[in-house]
Amino acid sequence: MSPAVRESLPEAAREVTVLPGVRAGHVLPAAHAVETWVQVAWLMLAEGRAYVEDLEGGVEQPQMQQSAKLRLLEQLADIDQRLAGRVPSGDAHCLALALEYGLHELVGASGPELVEIFGLDEEFGADSCRVDQIFVLWERLLEEFPGELPDRLVAQGQRDMLVTLRAWAGLARGAGLDIGFLTPFIKDA
Numbered sequence: 001m002s003p004a005v006r007e008s009l010p011e012a013a014r015e016v017t018v019l020p021g022v023r024a025g026h027v028l029p030a031a032h033a034v035e036t037w038v039q040v041a042w043l044m045l046a047e048g049r050a051y052v053e054d055l056e057g058g059v060e061q062p063q064m065q066q067s068a069k070l071r072l073l074e075q076l077a078d079i080d081q082r083l084a085g086r087v088p089s090g091d092a093h094c095l096a097l098a099l100e101y102g103l104h105e106l107v108g109a110s111g112p113e114l115v116e117i118f119g120l121d122e123e124f125g126a127d128s129c130r131v132d133q134i135f136v137l138w139e140r141l142l143e144e145f146p147g148e149l150p151d152r153l154v155a156q157g158q159r160d161m162l163v164t165l166r167a168w169a170g171l172a173r174g175a176g177l178d179i180g181f182l183t184p185f186i187k188d189a
Contacts, residue, residue: 012116013136017108034175045149046189062129080106
């Protein structure tokens with residue numbers, strides 16, 4: 001992303017640090033790191049992309065967009081907890097925890113910054129829904145993510161997805177893991 005384009009982006013989404021833990025050198029033990037990063041990559045490409053597509057396609061349905069942006073924030077909170085080496089708290093608590101404590105591994109953002117980025121100060125059920133900053137943040141996450149996150153909904157995406165799954169299986173074997181740990185995630189998608 002060019003500096004000129006970055007300067008024109010909405011402020012909060014442009015200013016938060018993406019993947020601050022990685023940048024700071026936060027590491028997990030090898031096998032745990034492989035399992036975590038593969039899970040995170042899957043959640044980003046399968047779940048995260050689905051919510052972003054709902055936001056893009058829901059221009060005429062602001063209430064649906066409002067629901068999708070809440071689910072995306074919950075998903076990002078789940079990913080953040082995984083990257084921190086914690087067991088995710090579950091859907092019922094992710095939003096509350098994100099707003100109370102912020103995110104620290106996927107994005108360095110406080111609760112108030114997340115409220116601004118996700119437009120959570122809007123009235124729920126209103127006739128409009130702000131999503132511009134979410135798209136900016138999402139693009140930054142994809143750009144900075146350590147590895148490819150293929151888009152399975154484009155023509156080349158299915159082939160890229162198979163190549164990616166093979167690569168993940170190889171990483172898992174190299175770390176002494178069975179890629180079967182990803183099965184519940186794939187079934188949920």
